[in-house]
Amino acid sequence: xxxxxxxxxxxxxxxxxxxxxxxxxxxxxxxxxxxxxxxxxxxxxxxxxxxxxxxxxxxxxxxxxxxxxxxxxxxxxxxxxxxxxxxxxxxxxxxxxxxxxxxxxxxxxxxxxxxxxxxxxxxxxxxxxxxxxxxxxxxxxxxxxxxxxxxxxxxxxxxxxxxxxxxxxxxxxxxxxxxxxxxxxxxxxxxxxxxxxxxxxxxxxxxxxxxxxxxxxxxxxxxxxxxxxxxxxxxxxxxxxxxxxxxxxxxxxxxxxxxxxxxxxxxxxxxxxxxxxxxxxxxxxxxxxxxxxxxxxxxxxxxxxxxxxxxxxxxxxxxxxxxxxxxxxxxxxxxxx
Amino acid sequence: xxxxxxxxxxxxxxxxxxxxxxxxxxxxxxxxxxxxxxxxxxxxxxxxxxxxxxxxxxxxxxxxxxxxxxxxxxxxxxxxxxxxxxxxxxxxxxxxxxxxxxxxxxxxxxxxxxxxxxxxxxxxxxxxxxxxxxxxxxxxxxxxxxxxxxxxxxxxxxxxxxxxxxxxxxxxxxxxxxxxxxxxxxxxxxxxxxxxxxxxxxxxxxxxxxxxxxxxxxxxxxxxxxxxxxxxxxxxxxxxxxxxxxxxxxxxxxxxxxxxxxxxxxxxxxxxxxxxxxxxxxx
Numbered sequence: 001x002x003x004x005x006x007x008x009x010x011x012x013x014x015x016x017x018x019x020x021x022x023x024x025x026x027x028x029x030x031x032x033x034x035x036x037x038x039x040x041x042x043x044x045x046x047x048x049x050x051x052x053x054x055x056x057x058x059x060x061x062x063x064x065x066x067x068x069x070x071x072x073x074x075x076x077x078x079x080x081x082x083x084x085x086x087x088x089x090x091x092x093x094x095x096x097x098x099x100x101x102x103x104x105x106x107x108x109x110x111x112x113x114x115x116x117x118x119x120x121x122x123x124x125x126x127x128x129x130x131x132x133x134x135x136x137x138x139x140x141x142x143x144x145x146x147x148x149x150x151x152x153x154x155x156x157x158x159x160x161x162x163x164x165x166x167x168x169x170x171x172x173x174x175x176x177x178x179x180x181x182x183x184x185x186x187x188x189x190x191x192x193x194x195x196x197x198x199x200x201x202x203x204x205x206x207x208x209x210x211x212x213x214x215x216x217x218x219x220x221x222x223x224x225x226x227x228x229x230x231x232x233x234x235x236x237x238x239x240x241x242x243x244x245x246x247x248x249x250x251x252x253x254x255x256x257x258x259x260x261x262x263x264x265x266x267x268x269x270x271x272x273x274x275x276x277x278x279x280x281x282x283x284x285x286x287x288x289x290x291x292x293x294x295x296x297x298x299x300x301x302x303x304x305x306x307x308x309x310x311x312x313x314x315x316x317x318x319x320x321x322x323x324x325x326x327x328x329x330x331x332x333x334x335x336x337x
Numbered sequence: 338x339x340x341x342x343x344x345x346x347x348x349x350x351x352x353x354x355x356x357x358x359x360x361x362x363x364x365x366x367x368x369x370x371x372x373x374x375x376x377x378x379x380x381x382x383x384x385x386x387x388x389x390x391x392x393x394x395x396x397x398x399x400x401x402x403x404x405x406x407x408x409x410x411x412x413x414x415x416x417x418x419x420x421x422x423x424x425x426x427x428x429x430x431x432x433x434x435x436x437x438x439x440x441x442x443x444x445x446x447x448x449x450x451x452x453x454x455x456x457x458x459x460x461x462x463x464x465x466x467x468x469x470x471x472x473x474x475x476x477x478x479x480x481x482x483x484x485x486x487x488x489x490x491x492x493x494x495x496x497x498x499x500x501x502x503x504x505x506x507x508x509x510x511x512x513x514x515x516x517x518x519x520x521x522x523x524x525x526x527x528x529x530x531x532x533x534x535x536x537x538x539x540x541x542x543x544x545x546x547x548x549x550x551x552x553x554x555x556x557x558x559x560x561x562x563x564x565x566x567x568x569x570x571x572x573x574x575x576x577x578x579x580x581x582x583x584x585x586x587x588x589x590x591x592x593x594x595x596x597x598x599x600x601x602x603x604x605x606x607x608x609x610x611x612x613x614x615x616x617x618x619x620x
Contacts, residue, residue, distance in 0.1 A: 084352055114589055244590075264585075276419075290595075
């Protein structure tokens with residue numbers, strides 16, 4: 001099997017970075033997330049390939065937090081669109097965990113299927129390669145296997161690397177993965193490898209039958225109890241590797257400007273507020289219920305897979321201790337008339 | 338068509354086409370119709386079926402999903418826009434000749450084929466007549482395909498009645514057609530019916546036999562009209578309504594217009610009542 005010796009990791013990232021923009025998990029001051037290797041500064045940044053999940057998932061690589069869509073020229077009656085901003089530069093996500101790869105696969109379903117193909121997402125995704133970092137030791141809030149993720153051999157990865165101590169076992173899985181492997185010609189070695197053994201999950205979650213059961217629980221009293229502490233801050237949606245909802249806004253500087261999109265959140269009252277004043281999800285509980293039903297029922301119904309990948313980030317960041325694993329458990333145990 | 342769009346080989350569903358506003362008609366004090374066509378005068382940016390929508394964009398301000406009216410051989414699209422918010426307020430200030438953006442068509446539209454041979458009962462309130470009007474005009478254009486046509490329409494006041502020429506002059510002259518108009522409160526110069534739409538509907542009591550009712554209006558009106566129809570014996574597969582939700586993308590991606598696993602922009606906005614009853618009660 002091919003392996004990448006950890007002593008050659010920095011060199012490998014430099015080589016890859018000369019061929020495409022490489023995003024790696026980095027701790028930068030108080031933030032951690034997937035940042036461009038080209039901006040890596042050893043005195044400021046710490047490479048976090050050993051960590052399970054950095055604070056932000058790599059979803060920003062294919063769906064940036066804000067993204068220009070097209071340029072506008074507005075001169076009174078004369079208005080035109082002078083350019084569009086599909087970004088097709090090649091990118092590589094290096095070190096994504098299986099849960100985050102699943103998040104991107106879920107977004108592929110949204111943006112690339114069901115009648116319309118989103119040209120902005122398509123441009124980025126078509127030129128994006130994923131090197132996934134296999135997980136063998138789940139963290140205290142991990143429950144990906146319950147959400148149809150294989151943490152050791154994640155579907156959707158172009159390359160899977162396995163941390164074997166002094167080296168990464170390197171396994172190309174797709175044509176894109178082969179192409180990236182070829183870029184590292186001379187840096188990879190052939191070696192007999194001994195893969196780590198998988199540790200048991202600390203958190204036990206059983207999602208079996210939950211989507212089906214939720215169909216009869218829209219008006220269940222469980223939502224009142226569960227939503228009570230939620231302050232609709234939206235942190236869960238920002239750190240989630242699969243939350244993809246976006247807003248479209250315009251910014252004008254005199255006669256020139258642009259339309260852009262930005263991550264939005266179903267936690268916010270404005271999200272569904274209509275110009276006429278109506279709001280189908282005006283109450284906090286209604287927004288809370290929407291988020292969890294979207295994750296656990298609606299997305300499953302529409303796309304055949306849950307929109308939660310079991311990464312555990314929302315459990316960690318929630319300031320009021322809302323916990324999706326506990327919600328799944330409560331649904332399992334709830335009595336339904 | 339704008340240059341940026343012309344050069345691209347791929348589809349760009351979120352990029353509007355720039356069109357010209359060729360006419361603006363005041364419908365009520367707060368409703369205007371905007372008529373648009375391609376900037377080179379060559380006709381339409383896209384065709385729409387009755388009940389479908391389009392995104393209209395005053396490019397430096399914003400865009401909104403609006404019910405769109407078009408008929409075969411018509412060289413323009415019509416958007417009837419009520420002034421309710423930031424964008425629509427700005428739209429109401431534009432003048433003929435203004436370039437705006439449009440994209441679409443979006444949504445499923447009314448089941449015009451499935452309704453063939455039926456007596457049609459159209460029930461609308463306020464600006465809710467705009468989407469039904471496309472269907473009504475379609476019925477008149479293909480008059481032999483549909484049975485008796487009953488139109489019941491109400492608004493807050495006589496000034497707020499949309500499409501008055503059609504309501505009082507054109508439609509009542511159509512064959513086997515009755516038009517009933519009501520306003521919420523009495524007015525000195527109004528000798529027509531006074532009262533809310535649901536009560537008027539029950540008073541008129543159009544027979545459910547072989548009929549389909551199509552309903553659009555403010556949410557509260559829709560709610561009570563659906564109750565009235567049920568009381569009058571209309572089955573859930575004889576009632577059609579069209580929903581509205583806040584929308585941004587129009588193509589089922591941005592997330593906000595869902596009811597359950599349905600996206601209203603893409604899978605709706607038109608539903609039979611029997612379909613709506615399968616969804617969470619969030620409409």
